[in-house]
Amino acid sequence: MSGDTRREELPALLAREWDLLIIGGGITGAGILLEAARRGLAALLVEQKDFAWGTSSRSSKLVHGGLRYLKQGRLGMTFESVHERQALLRDAAGLVEPQGFAFGDYLGRKPGRRQFMLGLALYDWMAGRRTRRLLSADEFAMLAPHVARAGLQGGMLYQDAKTDDARLVLRVLQEARQHGGMAVNYLGVASLLRTQDTVDGALLHDAIGHRDYRVRARLVISATGAWADGLRGQVGGLPRLRPLRGSHLLLPAWRLPLAQAVSLMHPQDGRPVFAYPWEGVTLVGTTDVDHGAGLDAEAAITRGEFDYLLAALRWQFPALDLVENDVIATFSGVRPVVASGALDPSREAREHALWVEQGLLTVAGGKLTTFRAIALQALRMAAPLLPHWRADLRKRPVFTAVAPLTGSAMQLDFDQRLRLLGRHGAQAQAVCDAAQDGELAMIPGTQTVWAQLRWGARMECVEHLDDLLLRRTRLGLQLAGGALAILPGVRAICQHELGWSDARWEEEQARYLALWRGHYSVPAP
Template sequence: MKPDCDLLVLGGGISGAGVALEAARRGLRVTLVEARDYAWGASSRSSKLVHGGLRYLQSGALHLTRESVQEREALLRELPGLVERIGFVMAHRRPFGPGRRTMQIGLRLYDHLAGRRARGWASNADIPWLVPGLATDDGASLYEDATTDDARLTLRVLQEARSLGAELHNHTTLTALQRDARGQIRGATLRGPDGFERSLACRCIVSASGPWLGTVATLAGAAPPRLRPLRGSHLLLPLWRLPLARAVAWRHPEDGRPVFAYPWQGRLIVGTTDLDHPDLGTEPRIQPEELRYLLAALAHSFPRAGVSAADVQCTWAGVRPVIASDQPMAPSQESREHLVWAQDGLVALAGGKLTTFRRMAQAALAAARPWLPALPLPVHHDILPAHAPVAGVPLRWQGRWGALAGQAARGALIPGTTTRWGELRHSLLHEQVRHLDDLLLRRSRLGLLMPGFAADLLPALQPLCQETLGWSAEHFRQERDRYLDRMTTTHGVPA
């Protein structure tokens, strides 16, 4: 009997999205399921950076830096308006390294891998012109990386996969794995958002479930590589509070870890922490000590700014599924490489980073070849399928929506934002929105960017949700209360 699909992908973050797209581009019949919402985990709670991994050079991981730089440059070429260059100023403060000479050597190699020169140097006398108020001891090194909207990048990849025939289902959980007479995994039992279960037969399963890989492994009766879930927390401030025109990086005075602040969508991101997060049963949120740590970082490099907790508009924390080395080392010293593990028709993908999602997907499919013998080699060299430009639509919307930009980029701008009402309508109609946080935290970022978690927008949003989703007034009220409670708990500023 022909299976329902060739490949079942578990996980709707950037890793799973990459696998679904890469498989669909090779002609496989793909089904992807996500237990919560697309990009619910680290793929909407990252530092929003598409970076080449400059710090990996310090640990000797040249291959990882090379791979990351190459993927960064490809994303910049293919997704203008969604992935954009940003200049960095790396302030040198004693006694933390690296010093000027070491940093410039590393940046020379960084530029060589990227095939373009972006490095530079600023003296202490230059700093007030580049970054007013920035404290330095030995000037600053200049370089470039890139930034993105991580959730929209994930959704754009999923959109491309769906356009090639992939079936996508969010709020759908795995309850059991099914095996054939030889013990090979050949299907799964899934519970949809309606509460009903169904069986789906497939040739192979790829689990890209991030730190929750252990749950899938338990169902499979397997013991995959051990993960070390690490929490990274961030602050979002109004940009007027610390009006930076470029990204600034420096070493934290307490432990020498790299921290940063940079402008993003008209606001300022400050990050990040790197702490063990063993309790996966609760949604991650910033802890009071992390808030103090990041504010201390700002006070160290911008001592005259006087930024306090009262200036923080909102926060977020994501959990990185890092491969455990089982060595007594600090979280920041763990490798960010990805790892692929395969057994009995189940392929597990873990670790890695946002920038290299395409390479991770290719590695997962290579490991799946024993169960997908007809899988063709990739014949495309671009990360996403190319589309003709949409006439009259700015790059921002073309990068975010691709071929659908003409449909989505309609209507007036929502006051104080760069989001159009047409984008919300399009998401409500076509992107499987089931809760308000799906719409305001991931389809758009209005819940983070607007004051008060966009509470003032909700009355105008109610008739749109009732029209497109069929919600009653009571249903919307319940969703509103759920959303505001969740935002206060998970994205608020701890006391």
């Protein structure tokens, strides 16, 4: 359904009676929409900007059990995360992929081999499978070429997983729509509505059509992540969140070649830093600092964070002599961490929390990996507030199984077909069928085919060019200058699909490039 058609249908859609109004279009809100819709609730999700615009397109892209939480004694959190990771690997193949992690054992570096292997043994036990193994110094160097050899005694290898976080959100929303859920982007909450001091709806503002709508629902759920305290403040809730910023670097794979992810402890403060192959580039992260800037603007890496991450790379890979010009792009996200009072941001727990205040159910905190478990917990808390509703809230497969691709898709190799099925689910065949001549070829330097641009523009609610280049695809992160060199090719495919005039395209391109330079490029010294 095109963006224009969706906007025309908004008045009728928003006039309907809803069981749930879910505010927030990140992974938590999307997960709640899916689990609610597949259990018969009339559920509407609204997002003030684009789907996955916030934290859920700016995470470290890891689907992991939280190995470091074992050290903090959070065994239950790790156990749940490991099992959700395994479910995603099983049900979202091609979107969630295994990723090996290698940790160097250097003389005098902590944690030592014995302690690390004990933690990995518990980690593997929770998953019900063994992935850990010891590496010799030569084996470690083969997995991580150019690694520092001074003091290297060997290493440890274990397995987690990685994903394209924005595409995971879009796949969850797609599945929710198949079950009758509805989701609208660029539809924000101006204020909450109440009846006798109980929240029962919201006044919504359409940022595209510039209209306001009053929407009523039996229950309103806030899944707005780092923005949750703003809505809670409307019902008298005191601030509970500590916004923490995590920033990342992206380098060409040829400049920092890795066969596995490499985990290291930063020489400055001992914090964990990682580098791993992702979407045809090498991703490096992450920082963990208090985000003092406002939440309305896009987060951006600071010069201090940039230098911090680059220093870690130069220390771990001294032979490469990496410099700032090697960095293709940067990105930053703000994590919705429930404050515990810890002085060190890295010591804050990543556990989620739920509160009901004057009928508003807020879900905050949590991890990308555990979105399904968080959604089900939210619905268990919602059940007493929806007395007409009864449902089985046991876990179901994350996604419905989809048929193999046929026809023109067979010109793609197995991995490419699996990748399309993982990212587009039941729509993957239509993505291939919509491709014109040459559009099933991969865009150089990426693992994205041109047809995904056409499909995103046609069917995935794109309202701005950055929706297409930063979230429907990740071309703005994978290619130099925000994919500047291929913008003419993007225009040739997408301008007609979007129904944009020449003037509108030029306006959107200028807007996108200014956004990229201000928030996704190398920061000024």
